[in-house]
Each structure stands twice: as C-alpha cells, then as structure tokens.
Amino acid sequence: MKIRLEERIEWGAPRQGGAFLGEAVQELGLDPEKYLAVIPGEAGRAGKVNHNTRLYDVAEAVREHERVCLLARESFQEVYLGHPDDAESWDIALRLFGGSHRIEEDGSAVLEALFAIPNTDLGRRVFFLWEEGFPIGVSLRGMGELNEVVLTEGSDYASMNPDHVGQTVGMVSNFTLGGYDVVKVPSADVYLDRPAVREALQAVTEAVSKKTEDSMSFKNLAELREKAPELAKQIEAEITEAATAELKGTVESLEAQVKEAVEAKDAAELKAAGAESGLAEQVKRIEALEAENAKAKLVREVEVALEEHLANKPAAALIREQVLRGLDGGRIASVEEAKAEADAKLEIATAAAGAPATQVSEDASRTIPAPENGKDSQVETQENATAASKVASLFG
Numbered sequence: 001m002k003i004r005l006e007e008r009i010e011w012g013a014p015r016q017g018g019a020f021l022g023e024a025v026q027e028l029g030l031d032p033e034k035y036l037a038v039i040p041g042e043a044g045r046a047g048k049v050n051h052n053t054r055l056y057d058v059a060e061a062v063r064e065h066e067r068v069c070l071l072a073r074e075s076f077q078e079v080y081l082g083h084p085d086d087a088e089s090w091d092i093a094l095r096l097f098g099g100s101h102r103i104e105e106d107g108s109a110v111l112e113a114l115f116a117i118p119n120t121d122l123g124r125r126v127f128f129l130w131e132e133g134f135p136i137g138v139s140l141r142g143m144g145e146l147n148e149v150v151l152t153e154g155s156d157y158a159s160m161n162p163d164h165v166g167q168t169v170g171m172v173s174n175f176t177l178g179g180y181d182v183v184k185v186p187s188a189d190v191y192l193d194r195p196a197v198r199e200a201l202q203a204v205t206e207a208v209s210k211k212t213e214d215s216m217s218f219k220n221l222a223e224l225r226e227k228a229p230e231l232a233k234q235i236e237a238e239i240t241e242a243a244t245a246e247l248k249g250t251v252e253s254l255e256a257q258v259k260e261a262v263e264a265k266d267a268a269e270l271k272a273a274g275a276e277s278g279l280a281e282q283v284k285r286i287e288a289l290e291a292e293n294a295k296a297k298l299v300r301e302v303e304v305a306l307e308e309h310l311a312n313k314p315a316a317a318l319i320r321e322q323v324l325r326g327l328d329g330g331r332i333a334s335v336e337e338a339k340a341e342a343d344a345k346l347e348i349a350t351a352a353a354g355a356p357a358t359q360v361s362e363d364a365s366r367t368i369p370a371p372e373n374g375k376d377s378q379v380e381t382q383e384n385a386t387a388a389s390k391v392a393s394l395f396g
Contacts, residue, residue: 019039019040020037020039021036021037022036022037028097028114028116030116034118035095035116035117035118036117036119036123036124036127037116037117037127038114038115038117039114039130040114041113041138042110042111043099043111043113043180044065044111044140045110045111046058046065046108047109047157047160047161049151049164049169052170053167053169054146054169054170054171055157055169055171060172060174061111061175062101062109062111064142064175064176064177065099065111065177066099066100067177068096068099068179069098069099072096072098072099073098077095077179078092079095079096079115079138080092080181080182081093081122081126081182082181082183083139083141083183093123094116094117094126094182095115096113097113097114097115098114099114100112108160115138117130121290124286125282125283126182128286129282134279134282136182138181138182140177140179141177141180141181142176142177142178143176143178144172144173144175144176145172146170146171147170147171147173148169148170149168149169149171150167151164151166152166153165153166184279298327298333298335299327302335303324305335305338305339306319306320306338310342313350314346315345315346315349318345319342319345319346322345323338323341323342326338326341
C-alpha cells in the first residue's frame with residue numbers, strides 16, 4: 001500500500017550557483033515584473049540514504065523527477081509554503097521551472113531543479129529571507145511503498161552508502177512524485193550548485209592521480225585522511241582557497257557534505273529552533289512594511305480621488321485637508337469613506353457660502369422690517385448663525 005512521503009533538502013546561500021536575479025530572468029523567458037529570481041538547486045539524491053534513513057530507487061526517482069520537470073516546462077507547477085492539507089490551498093510560494101539530473105560515479109543520482117520566485121506576498125517573503133541568508137528548505141511530496149531492509153555488502157546500494165552497510169533502512173518503491181514544497185527544516189544536506197567547488201575538486205583529483213603511484217581512489221574525505229593524512233591536508237587547503245568566495249564555509253562543512261552529512265541532523269534541529277524566532281521577527285518586519293506601503297498607497301488614491309471629486313467646489317482645499325487628517329488619524333480607511341466625508345463637509349461649505357449677510361440692530365428693542373422674501377429677520381439671523389457654526393466646525 002502506498003503511503004505519503006515527504007523528504008526535505010536545503011537551498012544554499014544567495015547568489016550561488018548561477019541564480020538569475022531581477023532583469024536576468026528574461027534570459028529564461030520570464031517577465032521581471034512578475035518574477036524576482038530563478039534559483040537553481042538540488043532537489044534530492046536518489047540511491048543515497050537520507051536523514052530519514054530512507055533510500056529511493058535511482059531509476060524510479062529519476063523517472064519521476066524528469067516527469068514533473070517536463071510538466072513544469074509545459075505548465076505552472078506550484079511549490080507551496082509548507083505541505084498543503086488538500087488541493088484547495090492557495091499558499092503558493094514558488095514555481096517549479098524545470099530541472100534535470102546527473103549520475104554520479106558511484107551510481108547515485110543528483111536531482112537538480114530550477115525554482116522561480118513570483119512577485120507575490122509569499123514569494124517576496126521567501127526571496128527576502130533567502131537574500132538575508134535564512135536557510136530555505138525544500139521537501140518533496142509524493143506517494144510510495146516503504147519497506148525496511150538491511151543494507152548488505154552485496155546490495156546495489158552498498159557502494160553508494162558505505163557508512164550504512166549492515167544497517168536497517170527504509171526502501172521506497174513504486175514511487176510517484178507529486179511535487180516540491182518550501183519548508184524550514186531540511187532533512188537532507190544538499191545545496192545550490194557550487195561550480196567553483198566542483199572545479200576545485202576536479203583539479204585536486206587530477207593532482208592526486210599524478211602524485212600517487214597506485215592511483216588511489218577515495219570515496220570520501222574521511223577515508224583520504226585515514227590513508228594519506230599529509231595529502232588530505234594539502235587537498236583541504238586547496239579546496240578552501242578555491243571555494244572561499246562562494247561558500248563562506250569551513251573545511252568542516254565541506255567534510256560534512258562529502259560524508260553525506262550524517263552528523264548534520266542534530267545541527268539542523270538546533271538551527272531550526274533558532275530559526276523559529278528569527279522567522280517570526282522577519283515576518284513582523286515584512287508585515288510592518290506592507291502596512292506602511294498600503295497606507296501610503298491609500299493616501300495617494302484618496303488625494304487623486306479628492307482632486308477630481310472636489311474640482312471647482314467651494315472650500316475644496318480646506319475640505320481636502322480635513323479629510324486627509326481623518327485618514328492620517330485612522331478614522332477614514334478607504335477612498336469611499338473619504339468621498340463620503342468630503343461630501344458631508346461640502347454640504348456644510350455650500351450652505352455657508354449661500355447664506356446672505358445679516359444686519360443686526362444696535363437697539364435690541366427695535367423691530368427690523370421683514371425682507372421681501374417674507375422671512376422674519378430673527379429666523380434669518382438664526383439660519384445664518386447656524387451656517388456660521390457649521391463652517392466653524394469645518395475649520396475645526
């Protein structure tokens with residue numbers, strides 16, 4: 001019976017491995033107004049035991065990865081922020097934009113992918129965190145059958161996993177890949193493409209072949225240190241010098257990668273604990289910036305709307321000032337509310353502008369004749385006083 005499977009990997013640091021940033025996404029046929037960047041990276045390694053002690057068949061994993069990457073080149077393949085509970089989720093953070101694979105000397109396969117970051121709320125958050133150096137993990141989403149097996153020396157996968165020979169691992173078969181999603185805590189230690197390191201390793205390997213009579217071939221750095229400690233020191237120095245500009249890492253981190261990052265699980269868990277609080281602070285900063293941008297956008301929209309709405313109207317400048325004060329104080333929250341407020345003040349200003357001047361008698365006992373319109377002067381005086389009071393409230 002097939003079960004749901006999830007495996008996690010990690011992107012590398014920003015601007016490594018040939019990322020396409022800003023206008024450069026046009027080289028891939030994407031609109032820079034819609035996409036912030038395209039990040040290449042490893043999507044997984046088939047044939048290698050991961051931190052979940054699972055082992056994926058190379059042929060099945062490569063077939064499924066290429067199938068999904070082909071779909072990504074033909075249509076939008078969504079990458080969710082966390083694994084979705086169902087197909088109705090709209091938490092789309094990235095877009096899978098294609099990929100490929102390469103077969104290593106030991107027979108394992110490296111699954112490579114391109115991830116396009118859309119210019120959306122979720123996409124901007126992921127891009128911001130990636131640029132700040134926050135570790136962005138990727139988790140595969142799929143179905144398969146999981147069976148426990150002992151990895152024997154005669155197994156096809158023994159040479160790919162010498163440190164796991166004799167151990168029980170989870171063998172995944174009948175695998176169907178659903179896609180990839182963005183997560184915080186990776187379970188495998190693979191990173192963005194690092195061409196400088198690969199070239200350095202190749203150069204060092206050639207140098208080793210020339211310097212050793214028996215053409216020694218080492219599976220990992222630990223084996224090299226054991227059999228040729230002096231040569232290992234020389235190789236470490238050369239790799240460090242070639243990779244410093246891009247990796248910003250240490251010899252220890254390189255060693256962890258070569259050894260398949262067996263000890264990295266504990267470090268990843270500690271990183272995740274600290275990342276939880278760091279992510280919360282970053283999210284607060286992003287939300288504050290979004291709120292500030294939204295407020296500035298609303299002010300511009302209200303100013304444009306009032307300019308048109310109050311054209312050639314009495315007291316337009318004063319009404320505009322009063323409405324913008326209400327907007328700044330939080331009493332007005334939309335263009336519609338701003339127009340309604342302006343209409344109310346415009347009604348007061350119009351009434352005040354249309355009220356005739358009033359002549360008041362110095363003698364309180366003197367009776368002023370009624371005007372030709374038939375209104376009593378006291379009534380008219382009261383109307384004018386009311387209008388004046390309204391105008392005063394408008395200015396207040």
